[in-house]
Amino acid sequence: MTDPDYEQFFQQAPCGYLLLDDDGSIGMVNDTFLHWTGHRREDLVGSKLERLLPVGDRLLFSTHCVPQLKLSGAVSEVSLEVLDVEGKRRAALLTAVRTGGTGGPGSTKVIVFSAHERRKYELELVEARRSAEDSEARSAKAEAGLQHLALHDTLTGLRNRAGLASTLEAALAERGTLESELAVLLLDLDRFKAVNDSLGHGAGDELLGIVAERLAATVRTSSTVARFAGDEFVVLEHVAGLEEAGHLADRILDTLSAPMVIEGLEVVCSASIGVALADREHTTLDRLLRGADIAMYQAKADGRNTWTAHDPTEADPAVNRLQLLGELRTAISADQLRLHYQPRMDLATGRINSVEALVRWQHPTRGLLQPVDFIDLAEESGLIRHLGAWVLEEAVAQSARWRNLSPEQQPVDMAVNLSTRQLLDPELLELVSGALSRHAVDPGQLTLEITETALMENPVMALEILTALKDLGVGLAIDDFGTGYASLTYLKDFPIDELKIDRSFVQGLGGDDGDSAIVSSWPMPSGSARWPRAWRHRVSSPRCWTSAATWRRASTTAGPWPRRPWPPGWAPTAPASRPRAPPQERTRPGRRTSTPSSTISGPRSGTAPRSSSRGRGTRVSGTGSPRTGDHTAGVQSEEMIGGPEGDVVVGDTDDGGSPGLLGRQHLGHDGAR
Amino acid sequence: MTVDSVLSPAHMEAMRRHHVTVTGQPAGPVLLFAHGFGCDQNMWQRLLPHFTDRYQVVLFDHMGSGNSDQAGYDAGKYSDLDGYVSDILELCAALDLRDVTLVAHSVATMMAMVAAGAEPERFSRLVLVAPSPSYIDDPAAGYVGGFTRTDIDDLLNSLDSNYFAWSAAVAPMVMGNPGTPELGEELTASFCRTNPDTARNFARVSFLSDIRDSLASVRTPALILQCSDDMLAPLEVGRYLQEHLAGSELVQLRASGHVPQASAPEETATAILGYLERQP
Numbered sequence: 046m047t048d049p050d051y052e053q054f055f056q057q058a059p060c061g062y063l064l065l066d067d068d069g070s071i072g073m074v075n076d077t078f079l080h081w082t083g084h085r086r087e088d089l090v091g092s093k094l095e096r097l098l099p100v101g102d103r104l105l106f107s108t109h110c111v112p113q114l115k116l117s118g119a120v121s122e123v124s125l126e127v128l129d130v131e132g133k134r135r136a137a138l139l140t141a142v143r144t145g146g147t148g149g150p151g152s153t154k155v156i157v158f159s160a161h162e163r164r165k166y167e168l169e170l171v172e173a174r175r176s177a178e179d180s181e182a183r184s185a186k187a188e189a190g191l192q193h194l195a196l197h198d199t200l201t202g203l204r205n206r207a208g209l210a211s212t213l214e215a216a217l218a219e220r221g222t223l224e225s226e227l228a229v230l231l232l233d234l235d236r237f238k239a240v241n242d243s244l245g246h247g248a249g250d251e252l253l254g255i256v257a258e259r260l261a262a263t264v265r266t267s268s269t270v271a272r273f274a275g276d277e278f279v280v281l282e283h284v285a286g287l288e289e290a291g292h293l294a295d296r297i298l299d300t301l302s303a304p305m306v307i308e309g310l311e312v313v314c315s316a317s318i319g320v321a322l323a324d325r326e327h328t329t330l331d332r333l334l335r336g337a338d339i340a341m342y343q344a345k346a347d348g349r350n351t352w353t354a355h356d357p358t359e360a361d362p363a364v365n366r367l368q369l370l371g372e373l374r375t376a377i378s379a380d381q382l383r384l385h386y387q388p389r390m391d392l393a394t395g396r397i398n399s400v401e402a403l404v405r406w407q408h409p410t411r412g413l414l415q416p417v418d419f420i421d422l423a424e425e426s427g428l429i430r431h432l433g434a435w436v437l438e439e440a441v442a443q444s445a446r447w448r449n450l451s452p453e454q455q456p457v458d459m460a461v462n463l464s465t466r467q468l469l470d471p472e473l474l475e476l477v478s479g480a481l482s483r484h485a486v487d488p489g490q491l492t493l494e495i496t497e498t499a500l501m502e503n504p505v506m507a508l509e510i511l512t513a514l515k516d517l518g519v520g521l522a523i524d525d526f527g528t529g530y531a532s533l534t535y536l537k538d539f540p541i542d543e544l545k546i547d548r549s550f551v552q553g554l555g556g557d558d559g560d561s562a563i564v565s566s567w568p569m570p571s572g573s574a575r576w577p578r579a580w581r582h583r584v585s586s587p588r589c590w591t592s593a594a595t596w597r598r599a600s601t602t603a604g605p606w607p608r609r610p611w612p613p614g615w616a617p618t619a620p621a622s623r624p625r626a627p628p629q630e631r632t633r634p635g636r637r638t639s640t641p642s643s644t645i646s647g648p649r650s651g652t653a654p655r656s657s658s659r660g661r662g663t664r665v666s667g668t669g670s671p672r673t674g675d676h677t678a679g680v681q682s683e684e685m686i687g688g689p690e691g692d693v694v695v696g697d698t699d700d701g702g703s704p705g706l707l708g709r710q711h712l713g714h715d716g717a718r
Numbered sequence: 719m720t721v722d723s724v725l726s727p728a729h730m731e732a733m734r735r736h737h738v739t740v741t742g743q744p745a746g747p748v749l750l751f752a753h754g755f756g757c758d759q760n761m762w763q764r765l766l767p768h769f770t771d772r773y774q775v776v777l778f779d780h781m782g783s784g785n786s787d788q789a790g791y792d793a794g795k796y797s798d799l800d801g802y803v804s805d806i807l808e809l810c811a812a813l814d815l816r817d818v819t820l821v822a823h824s825v826a827t828m829m830a831m832v833a834a835g836a837e838p839e840r841f842s843r844l845v846l847v848a849p850s851p852s853y854i855d856d857p858a859a860g861y862v863g864g865f866t867r868t869d870i871d872d873l874l875n876s877l878d879s880n881y882f883a884w885s886a887a888v889a890p891m892v893m894g895n896p897g898t899p900e901l902g903e904e905l906t907a908s909f910c911r912t913n914p915d916t917a918r919n920f921a922r923v924s925f926l927s928d929i930r931d932s933l934a935s936v937r938t939p940a941l942i943l944q945c946s947d948d949m950l951a952p953l954e955v956g957r958y959l960q961e962h963l964a965g966s967e968l969v970q971l972r973a974s975g976h977v978p979q980a981s982a983p984e985e986t987a988t989a990i991l992g993y994l995e996r997q998p
């Protein structure tokens with residue numbers, strides 16, 4: 046092998062070679078580079094390499110490559126473009142090494158590779174990467190939009206139920222780290238349905254929008270306002286305590302009370318607010334909202350346009366109800382049911398001629414419970430059949446015991462209430478006849494009381510059953526007559542012995558309205574031949590005593606003496622005299638406040654209350670038929686309270702939640718009993 | 719300035735974020751070096767030996783460059799010059815630097831002038847190496863910056879063509895060469911390493927900023943070091959600055975190119991030292 050030709054190796058190397066001096070001027074350049082770029086050697090030598098670069102590369106070369114070369118001595122695979130003789134860009138990779146000391150003159154050796162494909166791909170890859178990032182950013186944005194939609198209410202723009210849940214959960218999670226307490230205010234607009242019904246849904250939506258705006262403007266910016274459902278809103282705020290939460294609730298009520306104009310009409314809006322604070326008792330979202338819900342209903346019951354704070358120590362009505370149902374199942378077999386007897390006296394003779402059997406539950410821990418506390422449960426669960434059967438059996442048995450106790454006296458008639466379910470029970474006839482024969486009681490001594498509503502539920506079947514009962518010889522009475530839609534004309538087809546007038550008609554007795562006339566007129570159909578015991582049939586009102594003169598006009602038999610029902614031990618043994626006072630039934634203290642599940646009064650508000658489907662155990666008493674709700678029980682309390690204190694004394698059933706037609710203010714004592 | 723044995727948390731944080739290096743005489747006057755686009759604090763390497771015997775030298779990396787805290791990089795904040803300016807002011811406050819001589823290169827000269835206008839009491843002097851108040855020509859005002867908007871787009875394209883090489887974990891290595899002083903692979907690999915994403919933002923800020931309106935508010939004495947044949951800072955730019963910066967002094971270096979501190983460290987250091995010693 047001959048000596049290698051270094052000159053040829055340099056000039057014809059498979060890459061461009063350049064030698065630069067310290068200020069970047071080109072000292073040597075090989076043929077390959079010249080061929081590749083088309084430049085002439087004499088044009089390049091002495092000029093600066095940067096001059097061969099487009100401006101962008103020149104900037105990068107000056108700011109990035111030159112200092113790196115000077116300081117570290119090398120740059121490697123720099124991607125750039127070289128301008129050829131025609132000014133066209135040729136993609137290249139540049140690697141350079143600087144030699145020479147820091148003090149003395151140095152030189153820089155440069156190699157340049159054509160890298161057209163590589164640069165192309167590199168730029169394409171960057172472009173693809175950028176668009177992937179953009180698309181990622183776009184989908185993140187779209188996702189954020191969807192997320193917003195999922196968590197917000199489209200009508201008001203407020204957070205919706207799901208949005209509230211996520212906010213509340215986060216707030217609950219950080220609750221431990223904060224000194225403040227978390228307050229939940231559940232706000233339900235009063236009578237919103239009336240707006241929707243009368244002005245239309247558009248107006249309703251407008252009202253909701255205004256309420257949302259006012260709420261958002263009233264609370265702190267750190268608070269959360271959410272539309273929970275329909276006309277329910279929730280405000281979430283950190284407060285120092287209940288007092289501050291109360292102030293907030295007051296502010297909200299104030300704000301809402303300002304009139305708003307909707308579709309040209311001025312509308313005044315109010316709300317009922319339930320306040321619950323997150324404390325140890327309310328560790329979960331559900332419990333907190335539930336507490337606020339209970340309190341909100343209490344605010345409704347308290348007359349609306351107010352707020353109530355939830356007392357965490359108070360039992361949940363729904364839980365209470367379930368527990369009670371379980372206990373009621375065992376109450377019958379565990380011998381916890383009692384019958385008390387409401388005496389009725391003939392005003393003409395002063396003699397007690399009948400008693401009405403009324404059921405009580407001697408609860409092992411809750412004390413003596415009134416029918417209102419458990420009859421609805423019994424009705425709803427079907428337990429009423431067993432309970433009713435027990436009442437019938439026990440009442441008939443008691444009747445027999447009294448008879449055996451004083452055989453010389455005229456037997457006292459026994460009245461027993463029947464519920465709708467009982468009336469339509471195919472075994473009723475057998476149950477009644479069985480009880481009578483077991484205790485050898487004369488059927489004529491037993492009166493079964495049926496509500497008008499129960500009668501009208503299935504009149505054909507009711508007629509059949511009542512006729513069969515009549516054939517047994519028992520007496521039949523219509524209870525609370527006037528609350529349903531049965532006309533006297535229709536009723537005359539039934540073998541009824543007695544009509545008990547509902548108090549809604551008799552509360553005006555003694556007054557100057559038409560009620561007295563109505564009541565006075567009722568005995569008139571007595572002449573009908575269809576009423577078998579025509580002259581024995583009675584019209585009575587169990588809750589009404591008027592002056593004797595008025596009453597006599599209206600009745601042949603007085604209603605019960607204004608006394609509480611008796612337990613069996615206080616049997617009417619002295620019929621000629623006024624009965625001894627029975628012991629007072631002990632009512633549980635604070636009962637009014639501890640049973641928020643009591644009926645909501647419909648009549649006063651004129652608004653249909655909520656259905657019980659919300660699970661809070663609320664009993665509803667409709668406006669049209671104030672007694673409907675609890676009257677279907679058929680064994681309801683008819684207890685009297687107090688005594689005559691004036692010409693007109695209107696008793697109220699001791700059912701805790703008054704349907705409200707009979708104002709307690711008439712009674713001369715408050716509702717604290 | 720004395721060195722406290724206990725550093726404040728803000729001090730520690732600033733040190734970490736900007737990879738601050740402090741050398742030289744702890745009791746000496748403070749020289750704060752701010753690097754420009756394309757490299758990092760290593761850019762000053764060859765210049766430092768001329769100062770460490772008498773001055774306290776403080777070096778740092780701008781956010782997004784060198785060994786700064788990449789996780790703390792906020793693209794929004796660093797989309798304009800103010801983000802960098804506030805960093806410099808915060809750094810001075812955190813390190814409790816006073817009577818600072820701020821030595822800045824290239825785009826950092828813009829930051830230096832704005833910072834001195836904002837907090838004149840902090841800075842005693844400015845040394846502006848290859849400065850420019852705006853790289854873009856403004857024909858209407860008769861201003862020659864050297865570049866057009868299109869040129870800057872071309873630069874961004876150049877950056878993109880190096881994107882993957884720069885984002886690779888290890889920079890391409892040069893084959894060993896017997897005539898080359900050994901720098902050590904590690905240093906060579908990490909030297910002026912640039913994150914392609916932050917570099918792109920920094921390039922935009924560097925070459926599209928225009929601080930000509932702020933020059934009048936700068937009262938701090940300044941030395942302008944103008945290189946010969948600097949494509950980024952033509953001679954007109956140096957003259958423009960001297961006219962518009964009150965109390966400024968222009969020194970024309972023989973060194974060519976844009977990075978005299980690397981290519982001609984002795985000449986650059988002599989010019990700076992001469993200026994510092996002339997000034998009270």
